[in-house]
Amino acid sequence: MYHFLIARLTTKTPHYGVLCHNAILFFNSRTLSVSNTNHYKGGTFNVFSLINSCGLSPEKAQKLANRLKLKNPNGPNAVIDILRNYGFSETQLCSLVKQRPFVLLSKPGKTLLPKLKFFHSIGFSTTDLPRFLIGNITLFYFSLNKSIIPCYQIIKGLVCSDKEVVSTLKHYKWSCSSRRLINHSVRNVGALRQLGVPQRSVSLLVTNHPGATFMKHSRFVEALEKVKEMGFDPLKSNFVMALKLFATINEATWKSKLEVLGRWGFSRDICLLAFKKQPQFMMSSEKKIMKMLNFLVKDMSLPPEDIARCPEILGCNLEKTVIPRFAVVKNLKSRGLIKSDLKTSSFIKISEKMFLERYVTRFQRNEPLLLDAYRGQK
Template sequence: MHHFLFARLTTRTLHYSVLLHNVTPFFTSRTLSVSSTNHRKDGTFNVFSLINSCGLSPEVALKLSRRLELKNPDGPNAVIEILRNYGFSDTQLCSLVKKIPLVLLSKPEKTLLPKLKFFLSIGFSTTDLPRFLIGNTTFLGLSLHKTIIPRYQIIKSLVHSDKEVVSTLKNDRRYFNRWMSIDAVRNVGTLRHLGVPQRSISLLVTNFPSVTFMEHSRFFEAVEKVKVTGFDPLKSNFVLALQVLAKMNEAMWESKLMVFEKWGWSRDICLLVFKKHPQFIMLSEEKIMKILNFLMKDIGLPVENIAGCPEVLKCNLEKTVMPRFAVVEILKSRGLIKRDSKISSFIKISEKMFLEKYVIRFLKNEPLLLDAYRGQKSN
């Protein structure tokens, strides 16, 4: 394919060579390991440097080269220099160009730079910004003043600060591109009318934008379900339950309850656990079956004990639950801790605190305790 294209480009090679020579700072082999045979031809750059550096198809590279030759030769250099100044590495530049080759045709000072400056001004770092834009190149095609800033202002009206706007965009950029902001304003207005505190609203907007920006009728229906279930609008669990019920239909809800019923859980206990930890109902059936098999069959815990600490259901079975239970069972068998110790006392704490409180503290009495803990984690 390369030989065929090169034959077609023979009469244009010098023209493209001069053009692509101006993009030298980007298409170097410094970090991209571009082969020297394809990177240079008779001492000058050719179209294959573009293909090899960014993985563009020959057809796309040819079309882009034709477009570039009509532009100011310094244009691509200026684009690349600006992107580098805003944190893009060579690898990230390649990723961006592969996704949106026409970025090299941007007007550096007029369209590209103002957008980059704006994103930095609201709190993006030069580390986050390249990943963010590569993940959603649509932003580079939106008008700053007609689209980006107006929608930013709407999101800002829903939360506390620019930091929370940035978190919202990072968690779900799709909703910034869809004109669904009117629904979001109405949805948040419904929550404010119920007296939901701003901290809870910010929690919903930044972590669950898909719920915040959903169609208002569906959102309102989910709010009514949460109210009927008995959640207090003044507590954060209200919005956590909202994001669950907004995503689940009746069939999904019933299906999850049936999984727990297989292990002897009554609906009243399931509802009690849901009120304590709404997100537990979103666990996959496989995860639920696996962890309940360990807790109820292997360990022999009654339903009430697990319901008292529903957080255990979300923990990683192999890396957290099994190693910690192994240590606690050893300590109980030696009489070093009470047999009726609550699950929450050793599950809801950090790894560092668990090691200090349940492992290091007892090493004099049980020198192999740490080995037992590490052994379970490595299995």
């Protein structure tokens, strides 16, 4: 009966795909005894109800169900139970199974649980761990002892604590080549330490920009030479931020961004002044830089020199931060409530809370509509 119905369903048109899918799961679940005490929305939540809710194609669902029949019947449900114990919600389980269905064939106690325990032991919370693993699905297939732990030990030697190791892991997209690339990081960080780069800057680069840290040593050295030639001080954090930029973009992109700035009156010296103060702004897209400069130079009449003294502004959000703050400051200046020569950095480089305290709240008695105007610009 089972084989007859499946054969009949699979010879129909594609409109029968969902019916075929459910029939496969129904008959497989009837032939495979599954014990699970967990419940999902009032009904039993086991491996088959999970597969059925993941949106797999009928072919993949059938293949997975057939493979599961050859395994220990309680194995797949044990996988689900372990994952749930480490913070996976039903939605996250569905996402995981949809990406890598055969994770359900893992050996729960031998391969899966030791990995989860390891990541938890170094500081991953049950909130962060599911997101991290779903975003780095290949880690389910890495050997804990041959790949994951050796990578951890290398990274731990570059930074100061497990907390920084976890931050590094979160900021890096893991693939089959990760172990090979991480090996380059030892030589890369060694080159930084030879220049006297302090550990706090090394940790900043490793934890926030591991892609630059783990790049091939030859490319890393090229980027390092550019930063040195531009006169960056190895003792300051901007050194590694500039290094990250040159490790990320090529020469053509760098020249193209200089040309964009040049169209708005930035000489090469002014560009380098801004870059040395805040290397990160050059990571902004050319479109964003153009849009920002159109407002600052054309609408606000700011000279390039003033912008270069506060290059952080080029990395801000134009609509949510820059335009509303300039509107408030312009209003206050026009009424003589603040100095007319107020520096841009004094109201751009501060937090939202501090801006409101300094330039909105303290003037609301005289300017009751100031807050409304500020919010209206956001």
